[in-house]
Structure formats: structure tokens, C-alpha cells
Amino acid sequence: MRILxxxxxxxxxxxxxxxxxxxxxxxxRLLLDELRHLRGIDAVVVTGDLADDGSPEAYxxxxxxxxxxARDVLGGVPVFCTTGNHDEREAFGxxxxxxxxxxxxxxxxxxxxxxxxxxxxxxxFVTLDSLVPGKVHGHLSxxxxxxxxxxxxxxxxxxxxxxxxxxxxALDNPLQQVFGLxxxxxxxxxxxxxxxxxxxTGHFHLQLFGLLExxxxxxxxxxxxxxxxxxxPGTERAVRGASASLVVLGGPSGPLFxxxxxxxxRAHETVYELDADRVRSLVEQYG
Numbered sequence: 392m393r394i395l396x397x398x399x400x401x402x403x404x405x406x407x408x409x410x411x412x413x414x415x416x417x418x419x420r421l422l423l424d425e426l427r428h429l430r431g432i433d434a435v436v437v438t439g440d441l442a443d444d445g446s447p448e449a450y451x452x453x454x455x456x457x458x459x460x461a462r463d464v465l466g467g468v469p470v471f472c473t474t475g476n477h478d479e480r481e482a483f484g485x486x487x488x489x490x491x492x493x494x495x496x497x498x499x500x501x502x503x504x505x506x507x508x509x510x511x512x513x514x515x516f517v518t519l520d521s522l523v524p525g526k527v528h529g530h531l532s533x534x535x536x537x538x539x540x541x542x543x544x545x546x547x548x549x550x551x552x553x554x555x556x557x558x559x560x561a562l563d564n565p566l567q568q569v570f571g572l573x574x575x576x577x578x579x580x581x582x583x584x585x586x587x588x589x590x591x592t593g594h595f596h597l598q599l600f601g602l603l604e605x606x607x608x609x610x611x612x613x614x615x616x617x618x619x620x621x622x623x624p625g626t627e628r629a630v631r632g633a634s635a636s637l638v639v640l641g642g643p644s645g646p647l648f649x650x651x652x653x654x655x656x657r658a659h660e661t662v663y664e665l666d667a668d669r670v671r672s673l674v675e676q677y678g
Contacts, residue, residue, distance in 0.1 A: 392549065395426070395435045395465070398556075398593025400442035402452050402478065411662045413631065415443065415615045416452060418653075422614055422633040423460045425653040429637075430463045434511050438593035438611065439475025439521075439542025439556030441483070445629040450486035462571045469493075469511060473518045475594060476527050476646050480505065482518075490518050498538040506535050513548030513585075514640065521572060527677050529572045529594070536581045541655035543585040549641060558592040558610045560601035564620075565669060566627060567595055569678045575645030578602040589646050591638065596621035596629065598636070598650050601678040611636040616662045625667040632658040 397590035403409060406416040436456060442449035461470045472490035474483055480503040483490075489497045497507035504520040505514050517539065521529035526648070541553055559575035561567035561635070571594070572578065582590075582604045596613035597620065612634035622628035630657055639647040652658075 392434075392512060392552075393432050394552065394591070394638040394640070395429065395432045396438065396591050396609075396611045396636040396638055397422075397457065397614055398436065398438040398611045399440040399596055399615055400437070400453060401440055401613075401615040402449040403442070404445045404446040404448045406452070409443065411616075411629075413615060413662055416456075416610070417581065418615050418633040419456055421447045421652045421655060422635060423456060423464075424633065426460075426549075426651060427464055431466065433462050433514075434468055434516065434599070435465070435470045436516070436552070436591055437470065437472045438554050438591055439473045440593065440613075441472060442479065443477050443615075445482050446478025447486055449483045450483055452495065454486060463512055469509060471507075471516050471518050473555050474505065474520050474522045476522055476529065478522060478523065480522065480524075481535065491516075496542065498535060500532065500534050502532070503611070504532060504535060506538060508542055510547065515542075515547035515551040516560070517551055517553050519575055521557040527570045529555070531572065531578055533577075535593055536577055539581050543581075543587060548587040550586045550639070552589055552591065553582075553587050554591040556592060556594050556606065557598065558594055558631045559590070559596050559603050560599065560608050560610070563673045565625075569674050570594065576605060582606050587588060589638065590613055598634075598648075600648060607646050608637065609636065609646075612650060622664070623667075627668055627670055629662040629664075629667040631662055632662045672673065
């Protein structure tokens with residue numbers, strides 16, 4: 392199983408430069424053009440923050456660009472999408488439904504949460520909704536986790552791929568620790584003894600690997616920009632550079648993770664910087 396993972400496209404209503412001087416549509420187009428030689432991909436997973444402004448137009452653009460790439464370049468492989476903290480559930484659902492074109496099962500709550508299941512070549516793909524409206528951090532509700540337990544109570548042919556936005560792991564980084572998934576222990580309990588082979592997330596705009604209940608967790612870098620951890624301690628710097636991941640499951644060495652970077656002539660240029668005072672303020676505000 393070969394998965395192309397994208398995340399944090401942050402498209403907006405208009406195809407224009409955003410407040411940081413970056414055209415998110417151009418970043419996605421550049422990345423997809425750089426990936427045009429990829430072959431042997433079985434599925435595309437987009438792990439949240441598809442839109443920056445939560446507009447229907449942004450989701451329509453994601454569907455056209457990513458869906459068109461999956462159809463025209465990858466031979467019609469399925470695309471699975473999840474919500475992130477910048478997404479808006481109603482607009483997401485209006486354009487993308489559950490995030491699966493033909494789901495086998497869907498979880499829908501009164502709060503508008505969406506989770507879904509599809510199977511590709513014997514691999515079960517489950518997407519969850521870690522969005523907390525109005526907040527940066529993520530949370531997986533008790534209802535979703537109970538539904539997940541029921542789904543994975545029966546093993547899939549080869550195993551389960553779990554995808555959502557907010558990582559359940561973090562470095563010793565104050566913003567990651569505040570902005571990540573707030574209830575990783577609850578998720579770990581749901582994964583215990585299951586056939587989940589990998590957890591795919593985004594949100595942090597950088598690549599990161601770790602384990603949760605012995606299950607590999609992969610954080611893919613963002614499409615719109617990436618976070619540069621060479622900045623001074625206590626600060627944050629975002630730089631240009633659209634990236635994605637190739638995830639390979641199965642075989643004696645799997646899972647394998649490889650980051651794919653677009654050849655952007657302006658790569659590594661600073662997009663924004665947060666000084667130590669601003670970072671402390673954000674931790675106090677959202678922590």
C-alpha cells in the first residue's frame with residue numbers, strides 16, 4: 392500500500408496572496424506539478440486544514456486540484472479528506488461530504504462531527520474529526536472513539552490506516568504541546584489491541600515520527616508552508632516550501648515514510664516569525 396499524504400493546504404475563497412504574502416493555491420499547484428512523476432500510488436489522504444477561511448470555494452478548489460491530480464495523474468485513486476482547526480464542518484460537508492467519495496460507514500454527531508470508513512486493496516482507511524470549533528487544539532469525542540472501537544473490533548484484510556488532523560504526539564515545544572490533540576490517552580486506549588498499522592496527521596507543518604500505544608504516528612509537513620525548528624528557542628519561524636509524504640505499508644520494512652519537497656525557487660524564505668513574547672502569549676491564550 393502506497394499512500395500520498397497531503398496536509399494543511401490552507402486554501403482560501405480567492406486564488407490570491409494571503410496575509411503572509413503566500414498564494415496557497417500556487418503552493419498546492421506547484422507541489423502537485425512536482426509530484427507528476429509519482430506512480431504506484433493507491434490512495435491520497437489529506438489530513439485537515441484544507442481551507443484557511445472555511446469557505447465552500449476553498450473546498451471546491453481542493454476537490455478540483457487534488458481530485459483532478461488523483462484522477463488524471465494517479466489513475467483515479469481514491470482521495471480521503473479530514474477536517475482541521477481552520478476548516479468549517481458545514482462547508483466541508485457541503486462540498487466533500489464525509490471526506491470519502493463512497494464510504495462504507497459514516498459517523499455523524501449532532502455537533503456535526505464526521506468520520507468515515509473505506510477499504511482500498513484490503514486496507515481499511517478511517518478518517519476522524521479532531522476539530523474543536525473556534526480552537527486551535529484538537530479533541531476526539533467519546534462518541535467518535537466508541538465508533539472507532541466498533542469499527543476496528545473486526546480486523547481488516549491487511550490492517551487499518553487512521554487519519555485525522557491534530558497529532559497525538561509532540562516535541563518539547565510549547566506550541567506543539569498546546570496545539571496538539573488534547574486526549575491522546577483516550578485514543579491510545581481505543582487503539583490498544585487493534586489492527587491500526589499507522590496514524591497519519593498534520594497540523595504542525597513539519598515532519599515528525601513517534602509511537603502511540605506502539606502504533607507508528609506520522610506528522611506530515613504542510614503544503615502552504617513549513618515550520619523551521621532551527622529558529623531561536625522559544626520562538627517560531629515559518630518558511631516557504633510545499634511538502635508532502637509518501638507512506639508505504641506492508642512488506643518486511645514497513646511502514647516507511649518519505650517526505651517530498653517541491654522545488655520552489657523561493658523555498659526557505661521567511662513567511663512569518665513569532666518572537667518569544669508572542670509565543671508565550673499564545674501559550675497563555677490557548678493553553
